[in-house]
Amino acid sequence: MTELMVRRGRGRPPRSHSDGHVTRSVIVRRGTEMMTETGFFSTSIDQLLTTAGIPKGSFYHYFSSKEDFGLAVVENYADYFGRKLSRLFENTGRAPLIRLADFVAEAAAGMERYAFQRGCLLGNLGQEVTLLSPEMREKITATLQDWEDRLLVLLQEARASGELKAGLNIEDSAACFWTGWEGAVLVARLRRSSRPMENFFTIYLGTLQSPFTLLTEGP
């Protein structure tokens, strides 16, 4: 959620590219960075293009409107975040709940690395939801659903390996994680501390774990 989503090149990108695809992805990446800081409406396309060294014409070559661009940014973020969750949640070298702890630790480190300037794109855009188009809202909720589904699979694994409390409703638990997580990222930015994320996770973990399981490093 807070990880580097751009592999920075050396210096500012060239003013024009023979490969149009490169320019489009540069604009999308810069937009993703800006919107994870300040959301959709506060992101200025002019400022974005100036800092990325891209002429305005290029933007409208690739995107019909800021709205169209916003959809591309959410898509890019969903792809980036989906890859991150695959890497962490499907890391079978670690016990299932440890993988979730790995996600939390990586996100907290990412927040610190960016001095709590960057939050979660979905959280930022979610606060602007009354102003967003139905398409944007739909893409945001679908992405959130994807994260929930991925966590549900992880919790199924945790259950199979005996890490979970008996009778736990893992659908509700998966939903509750992302709900609490969005709030934790928000409060972490306000307080400039990863403590809200760690505190939420510690308490959340207690709702999952079987009293007979100690959370230790995976096999």
Place this chain on the structure above:
Amino acid sequence: MTELMVRRGRGRPPRSHSDGHVTRSVIVRRGTEMMTETGFFSTSIDQLLTTAGIPKGSFYHYFSSKEDFGLAVVENYADYFGRKLSRLFENTGRAPLIRLADFVAEAAAGMERYAFQRGCLLGNLGQEVTLLSPEMREKITATLQDWEDRLLVLLQEARASGELKAGLNIEDSAACFWTGWEGAVLVARLRRSSRPMENFFTIYLGTLQSPFTLLTEGP
């Protein structure tokens, strides 16, 4: 957080007021409504004044800048919300944890009444934190701290009446409630459903309650 914060008058307010205080509070209330929907930067002062039927000069009579106005709006929200929490959390006719459940039920009903258009002012502004002045950020975090302190008092009462698990760290629990709550309000708006709030609260409540206490209506 999502409750009505304005007692609507009949029809639009008059274009001028002999009592300046009335005009100032009309502007602040309208600003509070708008910012709980869309945050600080997307709130247009021009639009605000037009819909409230107040001339632009009046605004700059009361506020030196939009920033100054934003501070007044956060203050107004903090007062409003503090009164709400007093009413609910200090309602000694109800068992302590029931009072917290009352808060959740009232907030969920408020979200529904406004068709999930309004969120939490602190959550909305929190997402814009990198763009806000240090004074605004300070006021937001102080308000969040006030809510946490009030919940801590309630949890102390719950402990005294035997409702809580032994050994619970109630400072961490109080912080975790507001963290998760901000996320729950955000996701409720995105999904246009109070289910995320109810789901979070059910799971959160399980982290507090003594297994020997059933949550039923207070004495």
